[in-house]
Amino acid sequence: MYRYDEFDAAFVRQRTEQFADQVRRRISGELNEDQFRPLRLMNGLYLQLHAYMLRVAVPYGTLSSKQLRRLAEIARKYDRGYGHFTTRQNIQFNWPRLNDVPKILAELADVEMHAIQTSGNCIRNVTTDQFAGAAADEIIDPRPIAEIIRQWSSLHPEFTFLPRKFKIAITGAPQDRAAVKFHDIGLMAKTGPNGEIGWTVYVGGGLGRTPMVAKQIRDFVDHEHLLAYLEAILRVYNRYGRRDNKYKARIKILVHEAGIDTIRDQVEEEFAAMKDGILKLPQEELDRITAYFAAPAFKEVEQKTIDLPKLKITDPAFARFIERNTHPHFRDGYVSVTVSMKPIGGTPGDATDIQMEAIADLAEKYSFDELRVSHEQNLVLPHVALDDLRAVYEGLVDIDLAEGNTGLITDIISCPGLDYCALATARSIPIAKSISQKFSAPERQEQIGDLKIKISGCINACGHHHVGHIGILGLDRKGVENYQITVGGDASEDAAVGSILGAGIAGDDVPDAIEKLVDLYIEKRESADETFIAAFRRLGEAPFKEALYGTR
Numbered sequence: 001m002y003r004y005d006e007f008d009a010a011f012v013r014q015r016t017e018q019f020a021d022q023v024r025r026r027i028s029g030e031l032n033e034d035q036f037r038p039l040r041l042m043n044g045l046y047l048q049l050h051a052y053m054l055r056v057a058v059p060y061g062t063l064s065s066k067q068l069r070r071l072a073e074i075a076r077k078y079d080r081g082y083g084h085f086t087t088r089q090n091i092q093f094n095w096p097r098l099n100d101v102p103k104i105l106a107e108l109a110d111v112e113m114h115a116i117q118t119s120g121n122c123i124r125n126v127t128t129d130q131f132a133g134a135a136a137d138e139i140i141d142p143r144p145i146a147e148i149i150r151q152w153s154s155l156h157p158e159f160t161f162l163p164r165k166f167k168i169a170i171t172g173a174p175q176d177r178a179a180v181k182f183h184d185i186g187l188m189a190k191t192g193p194n195g196e197i198g199w200t201v202y203v204g205g206g207l208g209r210t211p212m213v214a215k216q217i218r219d220f221v222d223h224e225h226l227l228a229y230l231e232a233i234l235r236v237y238n239r240y241g242r243r244d245n246k247y248k249a250r251i252k253i254l255v256h257e258a259g260i261d262t263i264r265d266q267v268e269e270e271f272a273a274m275k276d277g278i279l280k281l282p283q284e285e286l287d288r289i290t291a292y293f294a295a296p297a298f299k300e301v302e303q304k305t306i307d308l309p310k311l312k313i314t315d316p317a318f319a320r321f322i323e324r325n326t327h328p329h330f331r332d333g334y335v336s337v338t339v340s341m342k343p344i345g346g347t348p349g350d351a352t353d354i355q356m357e358a359i360a361d362l363a364e365k366y367s368f369d370e371l372r373v374s375h376e377q378n379l380v381l382p383h384v385a386l387d388d389l390r391a392v393y394e395g396l397v398d399i400d401l402a403e404g405n406t407g408l409i410t411d412i413i414s415c416p417g418l419d420y421c422a423l424a425t426a427r428s429i430p431i432a433k434s435i436s437q438k439f440s441a442p443e444r445q446e447q448i449g450d451l452k453i454k455i456s457g458c459i460n461a462c463g464h465h466h467v468g469h470i471g472i473l474g475l476d477r478k479g480v481e482n483y484q485i486t487v488g489g490d491a492s493e494d495a496a497v498g499s500i501l502g503a504g505i506a507g508d509d510v511p512d513a514i515e516k517l518v519d520l521y522i523e524k525r526e527s528a529d530e531t532f533i534a535a536f537r538r539l540g541e542a543p544f545k546e547a548l549y550g551t552r
Contacts, residue, residue, distance in 0.1 A: 044115030204255030320404030417457025426474025
């Protein structure tokens with residue numbers, strides 16, 4: 001893992017001290033809310049529906065046990081005993097008191113964490129594949145490049161006040177597990193014609209009011225010139241992005257209105273003028289940063305395989321956990337373990353202080369002191385020996401987080417919705433809980449198979465409903481919460497925006513509506529191996545619409 005150098009430490013401490021003074025002035029009345037707002041947003045502090053909310057950065061989703069323990073302490077001391085992991089691989093605290101925020105930031109700084117650039121019109125936290133550096137199918141570990149991008153983008157003098165917020169995602173595998181095509185810039189690792197590794201660059205993706213799949217702007221950029229190419233894109237956006245209308249200010253609108261060819265020409269012109277300048281990345285610097293992400297000292301393990309058929313008979317719950325919550329590792333005898341933060345009937349992404357501390361203990365003992373936050377609101381232990389899998393599972397059973405449901409219908413992504421958010425128009429959490437409970441039976445989940453449900457409480461789409469295989473959007477219809485259903489979204493390398501099936505429905509009717517769609521899929525699928533999204537692509541929208549609104 002990356003460790004702060006002297007500049008990082010001094011920079012974060014200085015910002016913490018600055019914000020402490022700004023908070024003091026706000027509490028004393030020297031600053032009013034309008035004056036304070038841009039200052040707090042630069043430090044990740046939002047004013048939500050009931051209280052302030054602090055969003056803490058988890059760069060490219062990587063945490064140490066010490067850091068997770070500190071987050072647990074903060075939840076216990078300054079919040080209500082829990083934190084909420086988000087689709088940006090961050091964590092949010094929903095109930096801090098304003099006068100406590102400087103203390104929280106100081107405690108975060110002690111463990112090399114901060115909340116800088118988790119809000120505001122700047123380059124936000126860079127996200128990546130939760131299995132980065134561990135996955136068997138990986139072309140390259142993207143975290144060193146993600147760290148270099150973090151350093152380049154932090155307080156960048158040109159890009160601190162962009163037309164709108166800006167998000168970058170990066171994946172080192174051919175299977176996109178970071179939703180790169182729904183980011184302002186998305187990077188996918190690619191092997192060049194001579195075996196060299198570089199990056200395919202996508203631009204103009206996003207969700208919200210106008211969901212768009214990013215367009216490829218360049219097929220291949222090598223490591224050496226990647227920062228210069230990113231800077232060229234940001235300069236074009238900063239120059240031409242709209243500032244008169246925040247709903248049309250994202251780079252996706254610029255790409256859509258100007259056309260990708262026009263944007264590409266402008267970026268290439270900018271890139272040509274700077275590619276061999278100060279942003280040219282020296283190999284020695286890449287090597288220096290890469291050394292921070294060296295693989296751990298793996299032990300020789302006895303167990304190399306698991307007899308799942310036998311385990312399904314002797315211990316079906318453990319077998320489900322292995323089948324659904326482990327991911328192939330590049331090292332024989334190891335797996336990556338997903339800790340589902342979606343217990344049946346629970347709030348997606350929430351973790352109590354006790355759960356965080358227990359997971360930190362498991363990571364320290366069984367995963368080389370390393371954790372990941374996924375953009376699907378789960379946690380990951382990236383390096384677990386098969387010999388230790390039973391101990392990890394039993395440790396998770398003790399904290400009610402051993403649900404073997406990763407990728408299944410109860411592994412729901414949900415924003416906080418109207419329970420917390422001032423922008424929300426409907427509740428999300430109760431809908432997620434009711435669906436989870438309706439489909440709680442393990443046999444039913446296994447019968448359905450891979451199915452991603454995503455829920456947002458407003459059009460801003462923090463729950464990524466547009467890219468759910470089934471998406472749910474909560475809206476306000478004349479003071480009544482109303483839920484719009486979409487089908488066919490996909491955040492993978494086969495990116496797609498879901499289709500709206502029809503008129504919205506009442507919240508109490510959503511679980512039954514989902515069941516109608518699921519029943520149709522099971523009836524119409526060609527085999528048990530045909531996934532929901534594959535069946536939708538084969539069948540089209542019409543039968544799902546009829547199942548929901550018509551008679552069959």
